[in-house]
Amino acid sequence: MHEGKYALSTGYAAGVTPEELSEQVRGALSDLARSQGLTVDIPEVVHLERPRNRDHGDYATNIAMALAKSAGLSPRDLAEALCAVLSQWPGIESASVAGPGFINIRLDTAAQGELARTIVSAGEHYGHGTLLAGQVINVEFISANPTGPLHLGHTRWAAIGDAIARVLAAAGATVAKEFYINDRGVQMDRFGASVMAVAQGKPVPEDGYHGGYITDLAAAISAQHPEFALLDDAEQVSAYREAAYELQLAQQQQVLELFRTHFDVWYSERSLHESGAVPAGLQRLREQGHVFELDGALWLRTTDFGDDKDRVLIKADGEYTYFASDTAYYVDKRNRGFDRAIYLLGADHHGYVNRLRAVAACAGDDMDANVEVLIGQLVKITRAGEEVKLSKRAGNIVTLEDLVDEVGVDAARYSLIRYPADSPLTLDLEVITQHTSDNPVFYVQYAHARVCSVLRNAQDLHIDWRSADFEPAALSTEQESALLGALGQFPRIVAGAAELREPHRIARYLERTATAYHRFYDNCRVLPRGDEPVTEEHLARLWLCAATRQTIANGLQLLGVHAPERM
RNA sequence: GCGCCCGUAGCUCAAUGGAUAGAGCUACCGGUUUCUACCCGGUCGGUUGGGGGUUCGAGUCCCUCCGGGCGCACCA
Numbered sequence: 303m304h305e306g307k308y309a310l311s312t313g314y315a316a317g318v319t320p321e322e323l324s325e326q327v328r329g330a331l332s333d334l335a336r337s338q339g340l341t342v343d344i345p346e347v348v349h350l351e352r353p354r355n356r357d358h359g360d361y362a363t364n365i366a367m368a369l370a371k372s373a374g375l376s377p378r379d380l381a382e383a384l385c386a387v388l389s390q391w392p393g394i395e396s397a398s399v400a401g402p403g404f405i406n407i408r409l410d411t412a413a414q415g416e417l418a419r420t421i422v423s424a425g426e427h428y429g430h431g432t433l434l435a436g437q438v439i440n441v442e443f444i445s446a447n448p449t450g451p452l453h454l455g456h457t458r459w460a461a462i463g464d465a466i467a468r469v470l471a472a473a474g475a476t477v478a479k480e481f482y483i484n485d486r487g488v489q490m491d492r493f494g495a496s497v498m499a500v501a502q503g504k505p506v507p508e509d510g511y512h513g514g515y516i517t518d519l520a521a522a523i524s525a526q527h528p529e530f531a532l533l534d535d536a537e538q539v540s541a542y543r544e545a546a547y548e549l550q551l552a553q554q555q556q557v558l559e560l561f562r563t564h565f566d567v568w569y570s571e572r573s574l575h576e577s578g579a580v581p582a583g584l585q586r587l588r589e590q591g592h593v594f595e596l597d598g599a600l601w602l603r604t605t606d607f608g609d610d611k612d613r614v615l616i617k618a619d620g621e622y623t624y625f626a627s628d629t630a631y632y633v634d635k636r637n638r639g640f641d642r643a644i645y646l647l648g649a650d651h652h653g654y655v656n657r658l659r660a661v662a663a664c665a666g667d668d669m670d671a672n673v674e675v676l677i678g679q680l681v682k683i684t685r686a687g688e689e690v691k692l693s694k695r696a697g698n699i700v701t702l703e704d705l706v707d708e709v710g711v712d713a714a715r716y717s718l719i720r721y722p723a724d725s726p727l728t729l730d731l732e733v734i735t736q737h738t739s740d741n742p743v744f745y746v747q748y749a750h751a752r753v754c755s756v757l758r759n760a761q762d763l764h765i766d767w768r769s770a771d772f773e774p775a776a777l778s779t780e781q782e783s784a785l786l787g788a789l790g791q792f793p794r795i796v797a798g799a800a801e802l803r804e805p806h807r808i809a810r811y812l813e814r815t816a817t818a819y820h821r822f823y824d825n826c827r828v829l830p831r832g833d834e835p836v837t838e839e840h841l842a843r844l845w846l847c848a849a850t851r852q853t854i855a856n857g858l859q860l861l862g863v864h865a866p867e868r869m
Numbered sequence: 870g871c872g873c874c875c876g877u878a879g880c881u882c883a884a885u886g887g888a889u890a891g892a893g894c895u896a897c898c899g900g901u902u903u904c905u906a907c908c909c910g911g912u913c914g915g916u917u918g919g920g921g922g923u924u925c926g927a928g929u930c931c932c933u934c935c936g937g938g939c940g941c942a943c944c945a
Contacts, residue, residue, distance in 0.1 A: 349885085351887085353888075354888080354889085354890095354891080355888075355889080358888075362887090362888085364886090364887055364888095367887080367925075367926085370925090371925095377925075400888075401887090401888055402887090402888085402925060402926075403925085404887080404888065447945080484945070486945085487944080487945045488944070488945060489944090489945055490945090597943080598943090599943050600943095601943090610871080610872070610941070611941090613943095614942085614943045615943095616943085617943040618943060619943080621943085623942095623943070623944085623945090624944075624945050627945095648939095649873085649874070649938075649939055649940085650939060650940070651939095651940080652872090652873050652874070652939070652940060653872080653873075653939090653940045653941060654940095655873075656872090656873095677873080677874070679874070679875075679938080679939085680938080680939085687880095720882090721881090721882070721883090722882095722883090724874065724875080725874085725875065725882080726874085726875065726937095726938065727881090727882090728881070728882095729881090730880095730881075733881080733893095733894080741893095741907090742892095742893075744907060745893090745907075745908090747907090748905080748907050748908080749908095751905070751907090752904090752905055752907090752908085754905095755904070755905050756904055756905085758904095759904055760904090763904095798885070801885090802885070804885095806883090807885095810883065810884090810892090813892080813893090814892090817892090817909095820908055820909065821908095821909070821910095823904080823905095823908075823909090824900095824901095824906095824908070824909045824910090825909085827903075827904070828904060829903095829904050830904095831903060831904085832903090868905085869905075869907070
């Protein structure tokens with residue numbers, strides 16, 4: 303770890319990050335086990351938390367209660383023994399037992415302050431880790447039909463999916479973001495027929511697409527391809543369908559880039575069939591022995607692995623089902639080298655979870671390790687309490703573009719990421735366009751801009767804090783300690799968000815950190831006033847500001863939200 | 870009928886089995902001759918839908934009931 307290196311090679315005060323502290327508790331446990339002959343299962347990571355009540359110290363752990371039974375000691379006795387060892391460590395001011403066996407740890411000021419230097423030198427890598435190192439993960443999301451604009455549900459996944467991918471990468475995984483283009487089947491034909499009908503001045507078929515964007519597509523295609531009108535009807539449907547497909551897909555791609563959600567792979571369902579991946583996938587399933595024939599159709603026995611019913615791969619009429627594409631697509635992802643395929647689906651597709659897991663198992667994989675399905679609940683938009691349902695472009699849905707037009711990319715992304723995906727969400731447009739503290743995205747961005755302003759002013763005063771001495775013990779106030787504590791949590795938060803696939807934890811963390819900074823700012827003067835000399839306290843606070851700026855910037859980066867230097 | 874998700878303050882929502890369940894908004898009270906007041910402090914607000922259980926400890930895990938959303942194709 304960086305801090306350790308500093309402590310040894312430069313003679314700076316030993317720094318204590320939560321990760322180091324966790325290691326120290328582990329070390330104390332094995333010391334105890336050895337010296338007292340205890341048989342305890344020492345966990346790989348000792349859970350440390352920041353107590354809500356600061357009277358309980360800087361950090362607390364419940365490890366003694368968790369291990370007491372296996373150690374054959376009472377929780378308090380085990381805790382006492384651990385505290386005796388921990389109190390000897392450099393950087394720890396005190397360790398004490400509380401309540402049923404909590405261990406409360408207080409760091410000494412200098413050890414805590416070292417963190418500012420650690421963060422500044424880690425720079426944009428601060429918070430990144432190796433929890434998922436070596437894993438190759440495919441994250442598939444949105445995967446809409448190219449038959450219209452992306453709607454609100456897609457938009458939620460665009461924001462969350464992208465953030466999940468960024469967070470997984472920060473935790474050390476190799477990640478590809480993938481969009482599966484549903485460009486095959488009757489929806490495409492209905493789409494083509496709808497555009498053609500409008501181009502010909504006829505009414506859109508009952509089962510067709512009715513949004514205003516169909517009119518725009520028809521007009522664009524008619525202008526570009528006047529020769530389509532000369533084709534016979536069957537050829538014309540196909541010509542309109544293909545031209546509209548191309549335009550609509552391009553529109554989705556452009557809007558997503560604008561939304562800062564970049565896909566590494568756009569995978570066409572058609573290409574799956576054209577490449578022979580479907581029969582290849584089928585072959586794989588046959589080899590595993592879960593394919594059977596019944597009533598003239600070919601089935602996959604997904605009920606072997608927890609699905610409600612078996613699924614048809616090839617219909618009695620000889621056509622592949624959509625499900626056949628799904629299975630082939632899964633096999634193809636694995637063949638492309640992904641250890642894990644993560645699917646992000648809307649709540650209306652939760653019935654697919656068991657099916658997809660069963661597909662993995664039928665292909666001979668581990669359905670717990672190789673496939674993962676996350677379900678996102680629906681989003682509702684209100685304006686002053688009234689639900690908004692109408693889109694400017696698409697009729698009775700709200701599109702990604704509509705939302706971005708209303709609130710901007712930063713507020714849209716942040717507001718969608720801020721809540722866990724599995725809870726239904728209602729966003730009020732009036733709230734997320736306000737530039738006040740009831741709108742957390744601006745609250746966090748403002749904290750960043752505020753830090754930047756202080757650092758700019760320091761530069762104007764020719765205070766070169768970077769090359770001056772840094773005295774970590776000068777960060778001694780309650781607010782400085784609280785801010786350092788918050789900054790130290792960041793790597794943990796990133797790792798947890800990655801492990802749980804919950805980027806909202808990053809957003810919530812940033813809000814807490816912003817609050818800690820604002821409190822610090824209100825109580826601790828950073829820069830010298832007037833003719834005051836520059837003290838080590840000023841310099842230390844500048845280091846703390848720089849560390850705060852870096853942490854907030856790194857966090858916002860994981861959410862795909864800008865960190866403005868001025869507001 | 871079967872299955873999945875949800876139910877936490879008036880509203881929108883947090884809380885990885887831990888200590889007194891937290892934020893923001895709303896209402897009210899206060900703070901800046903000083904680095905960005907888009908900020909900070911305070912007051913009011915709860916039987917975590919109900920009832921059982923598991924254990925040192927449950928908003929969190931299990932069972933059950935109530936309420937809401939969604940899904941149960943040889944459609945895509």
